[in-house]
Amino acid sequence: xxxxxxxxxxxxxxxxxxxxxxxxxxxxxxxxxxxxxxxxxxxxxxxxxxxxxxxxxxxxxxxxxxxxxxxxxxxxxxxxxxxxxxxxxxxxxxxxxxxxxxxxxxxxxxxxxxxxxxxxxxxxxxxxxxxxxxxxxxxxxxxxxxxxxxxxxxxxxxxxxxxxxxxxxxxxxxxxxxxxxxxxxxxxxxxxxxxxxxxxxxxxxxxxxxxxxxxxxxxxxxxxxxx
Amino acid sequence: xxxxxxxxxxxxxxxxxxxxxxxxxxxxxxxxxxxxxxxxxxxxxxxxxxxxxxxxxxxxxxxxxxxxxxxxxxxxxxxxxxxxxxxxxxxxxxxxxxxxxxxxxxxxxxxxxxxxxxxxxxxxxxxxxxxxxxxxxxxxxxxxxxxxxxxxxxxxxxxxxxxxxxxxxxxxxxxxxxxxxxxxxxxxxxxxxxxxxxxxxxxxxxxxxxxxxxxxxxxxxxxxxxxxxxxxxxxxxxxxxxxxxxxxxxxxxxxxxxxxxxxxxxxxxxxxxxxxxxxxxxxxxxxxxxxxxxxxxxxxxxxxxxxxxxxxxxxxxxxxxxxxxxxxxxxxxxxxxxxxxxxxxxxxxxxxxxxxxxxxxxxxxxxxxxxxxxxxxxxxxxxxxxxxxxxxxxxxxxxxxxxxxxxxxxxxxxxxxxxx
Numbered sequence: 001x002x003x004x005x006x007x008x009x010x011x012x013x014x015x016x017x018x019x020x021x022x023x024x025x026x027x028x029x030x031x032x033x034x035x036x037x038x039x040x041x042x043x044x045x046x047x048x049x050x051x052x053x054x055x056x057x058x059x060x061x062x063x064x065x066x067x068x069x070x071x072x073x074x075x076x077x078x079x080x081x082x083x084x085x086x087x088x089x090x091x092x093x094x095x096x097x098x099x100x101x102x103x104x105x106x107x108x109x110x111x112x113x114x115x116x117x118x119x120x121x122x123x124x125x126x127x128x129x130x131x132x133x134x135x136x137x138x139x140x141x142x143x144x145x146x147x148x149x150x151x152x153x154x155x156x157x158x159x160x161x162x163x164x165x166x167x168x169x170x171x172x173x174x175x176x177x178x179x180x181x182x183x184x185x186x187x188x189x190x191x192x193x194x195x196x197x198x199x200x201x202x203x204x205x206x207x208x209x210x211x212x213x214x215x216x217x218x219x220x221x222x223x224x225x226x227x
Numbered sequence: 228x229x230x231x232x233x234x235x236x237x238x239x240x241x242x243x244x245x246x247x248x249x250x251x252x253x254x255x256x257x258x259x260x261x262x263x264x265x266x267x268x269x270x271x272x273x274x275x276x277x278x279x280x281x282x283x284x285x286x287x288x289x290x291x292x293x294x295x296x297x298x299x300x301x302x303x304x305x306x307x308x309x310x311x312x313x314x315x316x317x318x319x320x321x322x323x324x325x326x327x328x329x330x331x332x333x334x335x336x337x338x339x340x341x342x343x344x345x346x347x348x349x350x351x352x353x354x355x356x357x358x359x360x361x362x363x364x365x366x367x368x369x370x371x372x373x374x375x376x377x378x379x380x381x382x383x384x385x386x387x388x389x390x391x392x393x394x395x396x397x398x399x400x401x402x403x404x405x406x407x408x409x410x411x412x413x414x415x416x417x418x419x420x421x422x423x424x425x426x427x428x429x430x431x432x433x434x435x436x437x438x439x440x441x442x443x444x445x446x447x448x449x450x451x452x453x454x455x456x457x458x459x460x461x462x463x464x465x466x467x468x469x470x471x472x473x474x475x476x477x478x479x480x481x482x483x484x485x486x487x488x489x490x491x492x493x494x495x496x497x498x499x500x501x502x503x504x505x506x507x508x509x510x511x512x513x514x515x516x517x518x519x520x521x522x523x524x525x526x527x528x529x530x531x532x533x534x535x536x537x538x539x540x541x542x543x544x545x546x547x548x549x550x551x552x553x554x555x556x557x558x559x560x561x562x563x564x565x566x567x568x569x570x571x572x573x574x575x576x577x578x579x580x581x582x583x584x585x586x587x588x589x590x591x592x593x594x595x596x597x598x599x600x601x602x603x604x605x606x607x608x609x610x611x612x613x614x615x616x617x618x619x620x621x622x623x624x625x626x627x628x629x630x631x632x633x634x635x636x637x638x639x640x641x642x643x644x645x646x647x
Contacts, residue, residue, distance in 0.1 A: 086550065102241065114554070
């Protein structure tokens with residue numbers, strides 16, 4: 001595995017929760033995600049896997065250690081720069097479907113691309129429709145986000161995460177809130193993205209069945225990555 | 228790099244989906260600005276009217292001869308008593324002539340001065356009005372009536388008849404309204420004028436003059452300068468007062484003292500004569516601004532509350548926006564632009580409401596003896612106040628929006644996402 005092939009690399013990451021008492025959540029985390037790899041993180045509740053994911057997503061900056069994205073050090077960058085990195089390079093899917101409820105499905109999907117501002121609104125709309133089509137929800141495009149079902153919402157969130165062609169897609173229990181049919185659906189979408197587009201994925205999950213079918217399982221226990 | 232198009236479209240969606248709070252917040256601004264425009268238009272209209280009432284009738288500089296004791300007594304001119312302490316008892320002023328010496332060349336000189344809008348001659352004579360058995364003391368002022376009309380809005384105070392009628396009638400008089408009432412005289416009647424030395428002249432009433440100040444209307448009448456000179460038996464260069472109106476009222480004080488030195492004559496300026504006048508205007512302005520600012524502060528608190536609530540409701544949205552790459556600043560701009568949009572819409576509606584209310588006040592009848600030419604409440608429609616109004620709206624909504632939006636900027640998306 002050459003260095004260039006790493007999308008994400010964590011070196012000696014440590015994190016403390018300082019309130020209410022000092023608690024060492026993450027202890028010397030080291031691992032890599034290769035380009036095109038579909039990795040999952042598993043572990044018991046409270047082992048720090050979500051905390052780690054938020055650090056990897058650049059949203060949480062309160063940690064020690066070094067985080068590389070595409071071999072670029074991102075630790076210590078100012079918030080503005082991190083926002084830009086998230087916008088451009090990282091797609092995020094949450095357990096809860098986190099859409100802007102007052103906007104239409106299409107507007108939700110378009111939003112990160114409009115923020116990036118690289119393409120014209122027409123191009124973005126076209127791209128967004130493409131993504132919705134791939135996920136079989138193009139007929140929902142004009143519906144308000146609050147009026148669609150949970151499984152549909154999650155697919156919209158995936159479309160939104162993909163709109164800027166990110167280098168890596170991160171998921172925090174993306175299937176945790178879905179029935180088995182929809183969970184399977186989401187898994188198939190992820191798998192398709194990896195296989196067809198060569199997208200890297202890093203998914204935190206409780207679902208053993210889900211994790212077993214990924215390329216690699218990273219198991220965490222008490223704030224450490226088990227070898 | 229800030230992508231304003233996206234930020235504004237998000238702000239717009241937020242505002243439109245919360246129509247009720249948006250309207251409430253905007254109405255607060257509307258009331259504040261509307262009240263400001265109405266008040267300031269009405270108050271400044273009132274101020275202007277009162278200013279006109281006194282200031283327009285008053286010359287900026289009044290030149291005349293005053294009877295006063297000589298400043299240098301003869302004994303001081305004697306060389307032998309130089310440096311001595313002289314005491315002179317019971318000094319009496321010398322009876323000097325009331326006529327202004329060289330009045331006509333002086334007027335030419337003043338009218339040629341670029342600072343002077345006009346200098347007009349006056350001859351003030353003490354006379355008695357005789358009508359039947361009534362005999363009333365008063366004064367008759369000989370004027371160049373068209374100059375008075377041009378410089379001091381004389382026409383506004385001629386309630387019957389006209390300035391031209393006086394100009395064209397050799398023995399005409401503009402009788403004071405109080406006098407006309409006392410003597411039951413009307414337009415076209417004759418009134419006898421008796422000078423101090425007993426000469427009686429009949430004059431035809433070609434107009435009624437009402438200044439709105441009873442003490443003046445009860446004693447003063449106007450006639451042509453030539454007519455009064457003839458009644459008094461004086462030559463055509465006999466003038467007792469010269470009234471000067473300037474382009475810039477601020478020039479009155481230095482110019483008055485310069486003229487006093489130059490011509491050796493008494494010159495009073497308008498500030499001296501109306502020192503107390505400014506105070507009233509200032510107080511009315513302070514009241515206007517105090518009320519408007521209070522209303523805007525109240526509106527500001529309303530906006531602050533509504534935005535704080537909105538941000539609380541929109542915690543999830545803020546977290547998503549931040550997670551998908553909007554920076555803290557972008558989020559702050561989203562909420563700031565909501566505040567400013569409320570300010571813009573509320574402010575513009577406020578201007579319109581203020582304008583309509585001012586128009587209504589402008590139509591309300593307001594009749595008073597003091598102001599013969601005014602029939603409705605005076606309102607000042609000045610564009611400048613509308614600009615100040617909209618600026619006020621922006622400043623108050625900016626301040627009200629700044630604090631909540633700053634809070635939104637600082638929200639940590641991780642805490643919101645984990646909290647669920």
